Amino acid sequence: MSLEKILKKIKNEFEVAIKTAKFNGNTYDNGNKAKEALIRSQKIINYIHDFVKEDFIRAGVAKNKIYPPVKHTNPELKIQGFLKAKNQDIAIVPDKALIKKTSEHFSEVEKILSVNVRSQLSSLAKNIDTLYERTFAEALNLHLSYPKQVLGEVYLIPTHEYDDKAMLKNKIVFKKVSKIENYIKMFQAINRRGSANKNEYKYERVCLLIVDFKNKSPKLYSDVASLIKDGLVPPNTSLTLENLAINNFADDLLSIYNDRFGEGKLN
């Protein structure tokens, strides 16, 4: 499925939950509660998981090396990092034998390519700093144990967050424009870890999906010029979405992977 279609589906399901206070055959007290159930079911984020998985397959990765497989939500691979073990949203495993080794520290485990995927559609401003901490702690947790491991992160944010108060009354209301600049700045700061022996807090490649859900067909922003044109970041901004957009996401990760571990291990 194309990303455009997926975003449309996400918008639709999210807004239907808010407007009807229903999700998955259950009726909730209000639209906000139904939306919570939808988010917590992981249904929405799983669309993005599958998109990323499909993109890896397009880029040459073997289907059977991806965990959980396309269209499946388990088994997730739990990898023991420096401080804690954590399930990986998308893991690409060069050799099946590694799967049994992820609960302890085996150096070959670093050959597993891992991508985490998350979203935040409301309360962005309030939580930006919780997000900072979580996001970079997760890369650290793995890189401190596995310095060469190739890590990716995909984060979906709206240009205008959904208003949580309006949801209580089953209304779709968008707040004024999100602090998109802050998000870009923060993700650029932890993006493109080039060398395997430093900057453990960085990801090898991050993708920030900036989407305007106010449009009937949600609009995905892949360059700063468009953001400026639509008044979403100041015209004089020095920021860029270079290496932060979805274009070449899988290819970039694979290219770093191939440099570190040799060509073709994931095909």
Added chain:
DNA sequence: GATCGACCAATAGCTCCTTG
């Protein structure tokens, strides 16, 4: 007196374990 920023806490749905 409205908005912002920083920090904390809650909770549903999932997974996994236990128990009968």
Added chain:
DNA sequence: CAAGGAGCTATTGGTCGATC
């Protein structure tokens, strides 16, 4: 081996002091 419960986590809502 089903049912129930405990534990974990992602996401986001509440609050309070600072700042505009």
